[in-house]
Amino acid sequence: MRRISYDLLFVLLAAALLFFLPATLKALYGKASVSYLSLLINATGLAILALSWDILARTGQLSLAHAAFYGAGAYTTAILLKLADWPLWLGIPLGGIVAVLLALLLGSVTLRLRGIYFAIATLAFAEVLKAVVQQLPTRIAGGAAGINVAALFRPAFIPGEMERWEVAFLRNQSYFLVYVGILLLSILVSILVQRSRLKPAFTAIRTNEEVAAVMGVKPARYKLLAFALSSFLVGLLGASEAHRIGSVLPDETFGIGTTVFALVTPIFGGLYTTLGPILGAAGLASVEELLRRTFEEGYLIGYGIVLVASILFMPKGIVGLIDSLKRRRRKLPRSAEEAV
Amino acid sequence: MSILQAQGLSKKFGGLDAVSELSFAVEAKEIFAIIGPNGAGKTTTLNMISGLIKPSAGKLKLNGQEISIKDSAERCHLGLGRAFQVVQPFPEMTVEENVLVGALFGKSGVSEATGRKLAQEVLKQTGLLALKDTPAEELTLLQEKRLEIARALATQPKVLLLDEVMAGLRPGEARQAVELVKNIRNKGVTIVFIEHVMPVVRDLADRVMVMDYGKKLAEGSYQQVTNNPQVIEAYLGAEE
Structure with a gap:
């Protein structure tokens, strides 16, 4: 419990820093801060995606349905606003809730599936959900053409008082803060899982579900809880993204790319940790941006090479690398003593 | 009253009767051994007791309470502990x-x-x-x-199921393990164990059940079962 308050202090500090980050960037870089903020928004979104996927993975459920919950969140807010004059912000929490309901449905039918069979079932679920959304009446879900979604923030341009780019800055700043809010919530959920009795339960189920059950852990309960927590967070993200991007489209919103990034990022950063997915997101977003700026064409090839190399040379991700470096440093003096 | 009761416990794997019509009762604070040749159905029996596999037929009672329909975690909460082979x-x-x-x-x-x-x-x-x-x-x-x-x-069992915990141990280590098991029983825990190492069975068991081909072959004290001609035949083969 003491460790929890230590963690919370750290999160609050990070929150304060992130809160003032946009203004600092603006003061330092002026107009360029707009694109820096875009990059930061992407990285934050990726971190939420990765961390929420990781929370589910801690129970051994390697899901390929993350795009489904992301899409469910996005479509919830889009459909709500299309059908009625709902408050603009309501779609975000509701997006999270709809994602949870779908996750509980999927989770309860995949309880007995393991490994590759679980993965295939979740992938099929995501594809079916996409097909269902495409087939819904156009006046509800927009069909293949999708739905336009109103922006959350529409900062007005005031001639004489501000420059043109400052409108984009204000818009990005507002979205960034929303994303930071969701990321902080995700971090809090993750810390709560890691510092409570959920961690031994999740880890035991991931390592050996039968043994965990014989020791009194109820696998179904914890697997569904992980599904709910994970999908709620990514549902919030999906809904926010729908507003920021301005539209939802079945092929885009339910695209497999979302799922791929959701699982690649924690693997790159370090699975089953709070820090890993965040470091992974920061790392991957930077690598991508760097490659994009260096090679205009075919930068994704370089991106692929980086990923393959990282899995080959740091199988436990960035966090694993840091751990082994720490351990090596701690062990060195001892072996030096033994040598003497 | 018996703390653990099995009545007509059976398990079929395809056409094979791994365990058939097995009935036994374990008394509270007893050390109860299950022995038998390989493939006799001993581990299958423990797996049915701890809820890892579903019996094809039969009933299980723990402390008088029917547990056949409960899952592993619920059985654990009711007082069933298990160590794996x-x-x-x-x-x-x-x-x-x-x-x-x-x-x-x-x-x-x-x-x-x-x-x-x-x-x-x-x-x-x-x-x-x-x-x-x-x-x-x-x-x-x-x-x-x-x-x-x-x-x-650590699950605070009333009944502890031990599946060949001595296997692979050196004699000195096995003696330590025997002491550990005795201590556990002295704290009031009933023990059901599967064992191949006969000296361990002799030192530990209050009662021994012998299984062969999924059925109960004999039951009684260590002396009784080891002198039983049927048991000797199952282990050593029939004398010509």
Whole structure:
């Protein structure tokens, strides 16, 4: 419990820093801060995606349905606003809730599936959900053409008082803060899982579900809880993204790319940790941006090479690398003593 | 009253009767051994008792309560502990964390503080306290066997099922393990164990059940069953 308050202090500090980050960037870089903020928004979104996927993975459920919950969140807010004059912000929490309901449905039918069979079932679920959304009446879900979604923030341009780019800055700043809010919530959920009795339960189920059950852990309960927590967070993200991007489209919103990034990022950063997915997101977003700026064409090839190399040379991700470096440093003096 | 009762317990795997019409009763605080040749259905029986496989037929009662329809976790909460033949620690966790899983979840409503205290006691009882921060994957076989028992004990069982916990141990180590099991029984825990090492059965068991081809062949004291001609035949083959 003491460790929890230590963690919370750290999160609050990070929150304060992130809160003032946009203004600092603006003061330092002026107009360029707009694109820096875009990059930061992407990285934050990726971190939420990765961390929420990781929370589910801690129970051994390697899901390929993350795009489904992301899409469910996005479509919830889009459909709500299309059908009625709902408050603009309501779609975000509701997006999270709809994602949870779908996750509980999927989770309860995949309880007995393991490994590759679980993965295939979740992938099929995501594809079916996409097909269902495409087939819904156009006046509800927009069909293949999708739905336009109103922006959350529409900062007005005031001639004489501000420059043109400052409108984009204000818009990005507002979205960034929303994303930071969701990321902080995700971090809090993750810390709560890691510092409570959920961690031994999740880890035991991931390592050996039968043994965990014989020791009194109820696998179904914890697997569904992980599904709910994970999908709620990514549902919030999906809904926010729908507003920021301005539209939802079945092929885009339910695209497999979302799922791929959701699982690649924690693997790159370090699975089953709070820090890993965040470091992974920061790392991957930077690598991508760097490659994009260096090679205009075919930068994704370089991106692929980086990923393959990282899995080959740091199988436990960035966090694993840091751990082994720490351990090596701690062990060195001892072996030096033994040598003497 | 018997603390653990099996009535007509049967399990078919395809056309094979792994266990058929098995009935037995274990008294409270008894040490009850199940022996028999390989493939006699001993582990299948334990798996049915702990809820890992569903019986094809038959009933199971723990403390008079029907448990056949309950899942493994519920049986654990009711007082059934289990140590596995093939040790299966959670390798990423330390010894203490492994035991903590049993302590926290073995009974419902155990607080974190109570669970930690319980885990400490069990670690002390099983001689693992010095190793509590060692990752489970770094243990020796004897230590792993101790951990297997410790985790089961941490669930505060009334009945502890031990599946060949002595297998692979050197004689000196087996003696230590025998002492450990006796101590556990002296604290009031009923023990049902499967064992191939006959001296261990002789030293530990109050009563022995012999299984062969999924059926009960004999039951009684160690002396009685080892002098039973049918048992001798099952182990050594019929005399010509």
